[in-house]
Amino acid sequence: MELSTINVGPAQRLVHYYRAGQGEPLLYLHHLLGLRGFEPALQNLASHYDVIAPYAPGWGLAKDDLSDIDPGALDLTLHHVDLLDALGLSKVNVVGISIGAWMAAELAAIQPSRVEQLVLVNPLGLWLDEVGGEDAFAQHPGFPSRVLFSERGMREKFLIEGRDKIEAHVEELLNLRAGAKFLWPIPDTGVKRRLPRIKARALVVTSERDPIVPAAYGPAWQASIKDAALATLPGAGHIAELEQPEAFSTLVREFLN
Amino acid sequence: MKFHWFNLMPWPYLPDDFTEKHRSVWVDVDSRLFDPVKSNRVYNDYLDLLEFAADQGYDGVGINEHHQNAYGLMPSPQLMAATLARRTRDVSILLLGQSLALYDPPTRVAEEMAMIDCISGGRLISGFPVGSSMDDNYACGVNPATLREKYLEAHDLVRRAWSDPDVFAWNGKHYKLRYVNLWPRPIQSPPPIWIPGGGSVETWDFCAENHYNYSYLSFSGYIRGAQLMDGFWRRMEELGAEFNPYQAAFAQQICVAETDAEAQRLYEKHARYFFSRCLHVHPGFADAPGYRTEATIKAGLQSQMAGQSSAMNQAAQLSWQDMIDKGFIIAGSPDSVAEQMERVARTLKVGHVVCLLHFGDMPTSLCRYSTELFANRVIPRIRPIWNEYEDHWSPRPMPKAERAVPRDCPGTPDETAATVAPLARVV
Numbered sequence: 001m002e003l004s005t006i007n008v009g010p011a012q013r014l015v016h017y018y019r020a021g022q023g024e025p026l027l028y029l030h031h032l033l034g035l036r037g038f039e040p041a042l043q044n045l046a047s048h049y050d051v052i053a054p055y056a057p058g059w060g061l062a063k064d065d066l067s068d069i070d071p072g073a074l075d076l077t078l079h080h081v082d083l084l085d086a087l088g089l090s091k092v093n094v095v096g097i098s099i100g101a102w103m104a105a106e107l108a109a110i111q112p113s114r115v116e117q118l119v120l121v122n123p124l125g126l127w128l129d130e131v132g133g134e135d136a137f138a139q140h141p142g143f144p145s146r147v148l149f150s151e152r153g154m155r156e157k158f159l160i161e162g163r164d165k166i167e168a169h170v171e172e173l174l175n176l177r178a179g180a181k182f183l184w185p186i187p188d189t190g191v192k193r194r195l196p197r198i199k200a201r202a203l204v205v206t207s208e209r210d211p212i213v214p215a216a217y218g219p220a221w222q223a224s225i226k227d228a229a230l231a232t233l234p235g236a237g238h239i240a241e242l243e244q245p246e247a248f249s250t251l252v253r254e255f256l257n
Numbered sequence: 258m259k260f261h262w263f264n265l266m267p268w269p270y271l272p273d274d275f276t277e278k279h280r281s282v283w284v285d286v287d288s289r290l291f292d293p294v295k296s297n298r299v300y301n302d303y304l305d306l307l308e309f310a311a312d313q314g315y316d317g318v319g320i321n322e323h324h325q326n327a328y329g330l331m332p333s334p335q336l337m338a339a340t341l342a343r344r345t346r347d348v349s350i351l352l353l354g355q356s357l358a359l360y361d362p363p364t365r366v367a368e369e370m371a372m373i374d375c376i377s378g379g380r381l382i383s384g385f386p387v388g389s390s391m392d393d394n395y396a397c398g399v400n401p402a403t404l405r406e407k408y409l410e411a412h413d414l415v416r417r418a419w420s421d422p423d424v425f426a427w428n429g430k431h432y433k434l435r436y437v438n439l440w441p442r443p444i445q446s447p448p449p450i451w452i453p454g455g456g457s458v459e460t461w462d463f464c465a466e467n468h469y470n471y472s473y474l475s476f477s478g479y480i481r482g483a484q485l486m487d488g489f490w491r492r493m494e495e496l497g498a499e500f501n502p503y504q505a506a507f508a509q510q511i512c513v514a515e516t517d518a519e520a521q522r523l524y525e526k527h528a529r530y531f532f533s534r535c536l537h538v539h540p541g542f543a544d545a546p547g548y549r550t551e552a553t554i555k556a557g558l559q560s561q562m563a564g565q566s567s568a569m570n571q572a573a574q575l576s577w578q579d580m581i582d583k584g585f586i587i588a589g590s591p592d593s594v595a596e597q598m599e600r601v602a603r604t605l606k607v608g609h610v611v612c613l614l615h616f617g618d619m620p621t622s623l624c625r626y627s628t629e630l631f632a633n634r635v636i637p638r639i640r641p642i643w644n645e646y647e648d649h650w651s652p653r654p655m656p657k658a659e660r661a662v663p664r665d666c667p668g669t670p671d672e673t674a675a676t677v678a679p680l681a682r683v684v
Contacts, residue, residue, distance in 0.1 A: 063551070066402065067402075071400060071402065071403065135541075137545060137546050138395065138539075138541040138542060138545075139541045140540040140541055141540060141541075141543060141544045142540070142561075144546070165562075166555065166558050166559065166562065169558055170551065170554055170555055170558065173546060173554055174551060174554075176546035176547075177401070177402065177546040177547035178402075179546070180400070180401055180402060180545065180546040180547050181400060181401075181402035181403075181547060184394070184398070184400040184401065184402070184545075185394070185395075185398040185400070
């Protein structure tokens with residue numbers, strides 16, 4: 001599928017995004033590794049929703065925008081508000097995974113009446129000393145995102161195979177660079193204080209085999225959001241939508257319906 | 258040529274099974290391996306060695322900064338420089354250096370360096386590295402995405418704080434200070450600035466623009482270093498900088514004995530301690546996402562595809578002869594060492610050598626022996642190389658006769674001793 005582009009906000013920042021499907025608008029905010037095209041999980045969702053999947057500033061084609069965005073929540077969240085304005089979307093459902101779940105939660109907290117339903121999968125951005133979590137940004141630079149998958153070899157399968165090895169590896173490192181900017185040195189973004197502002201009906205999902213966001217974070221997110229349910233994805237790692245597109249999209253669809 | 262005696266100050270008691278039982282010498286190194294009581298002797302021995310080197314006629318004594326690191330016991334090089342400022346007389350104090358982005362406000366660095374320059378009578382060389390990912394990002398928590406910005410801003414702030422005689426406001430992106438007014442100020446205006454780097458083009462350009470010394474501090478030796486220094490000199494030429502070997506420094510592990518065989522017998526085990534235990538760094542701490550620029554990442558991956566290892570401890574498995582042949586270490590009789598050192602000077606075109614004459618768990622007495630042989634039987638033979646160039650990157654201290662001398666040091670003016678002594682008796 002071809003990427004679309006749109007200019008958003010006062011600086012007219014160029015956003016690359018995928019859009020497909022029919023139905024209510026569903027904004028999908030990606031994980032630490034960006035987008036692998038219009039992924040199978042998104043295709044599944046597109047049969048029921050108008051799916052919009054943008055690159056966040058700093059990731060993929062937007063790698064050069066990273067320096068214009070401050071590390072905190074404000075710039076990034078206003079960017080997403082600008083995006084919704086530019087797309088003319090007054091109400092949306094938002095699905096975010098990993099760092100995208102944090103962005104989704106911030107958006108839902110700052111514009112609570114705009115986000116109707118919210119799905120947060122393996123959300124980063126909240127820190128519990130007693131739970132901790134593996135450091136996604138202190139990995140071997142030769143295979144830096146191996147830890148984001150439940151099995152060895154999945155990094156190569158999903159990120160490298162069929163592509164120029166160096167190009168794919170550089171993109172992987174640059175995507176992690178973008179994530180690290182917002183989550184360094186501890187993924188505590190302060191979102192916890194803003195979660196009670198969320199009005200959306202919400203679902204918090206954790207993956208059974210995610211060392212980055214251990215399942216114990218699920219109840220912590222749930223407890224701070226007024227109307228939140230909790231679910232788990234058995235067997236999945238942090239990047240659950242690539243590993244288990246069927247289970248992922250089914251879970252999202254069943255909740256939204 | 259100029260020779261600076263440099264000590265990383267490694268912890269000498271890492272156990273034999275360190276590399277099997279521990280994942281890293283840096284960042285999350287097991288603190289139970291540090292013994293504060295033993296460190297009393299370690300620190301004092303190392304400081305004694307630096308003072309000994311100063312007496313042996315080295316041009317400078319060098320120290321640096323590392324955090325949560327068992328091969329570098331100097332989180333604060335300023336503390337070491339402060340004691341050296343008092344306990345040495347004529348040598349340069351090569352503070353190589355202080356990672357500017359770690360200090361908020363960075364004027365603290367400007368203040369401390371000014372103090373050292375004042376106390377030492379203008380003998381300070383100020384080193385401003387960006388710092389390693391292990392130190393800056395992992396141990397000190399600086400965001401890799403903004404590290405370089407902060408570094409550059411801190412540099413501009415320190416330079417202005419040293420030179421602007423008036424109170425000024427600094428409204429930067431990362432630092433905001435309503436009243437900057439450094440007190441004290443350095444004797445040298447400014448102290449020579451050296452930039453330790455690992456090969457990024459941005460750093461070379463920065464040195465060229467500001468007329469700074471570029472110090473290549475690696476542990477992979479002069480043969481690997483030659484390629485990088487070639488790049489540096491090519492870039493300097495492109496930018497129109499006039500060639501001067503003193504604008505570059507290179508760090509090299511060196512050990513000297515009466516014969517080549519004796520050098521192996523005396524030093525091999527200490528070199529192995531250094532290359533295997535001290536450089537045993539968890540790869541996950543080597544390179545935080547965002548620490549390197551996109552261009553440097555690409556270049557790094559390409560050279561790895563070409564089979565070049567980037568591991569810090571790549572020398573650990575080599576034979577002694579291979580360590581020498583590949584340039585990781587310069588070792589042997591004074592003749593062999595002088596010959597190898599001349600190759601360093603000529604191939605890298607460097608005027609300053611940062612001599613790593615202590616490494617690993619080398620005992621003090623052995624290190625003194627090597628230090629003395631190098632000073633007396635190697636340096637005189639290679640000293641004249643680059644005589645035709647003027648060194649603009651060494652300190653310009655106060656005239657010796659005008660410099661203050663601590664009261665109990667050799668060279669104390671008699672009249673001071675005379676005034677102090679009777680008072681001491683009364684007390």
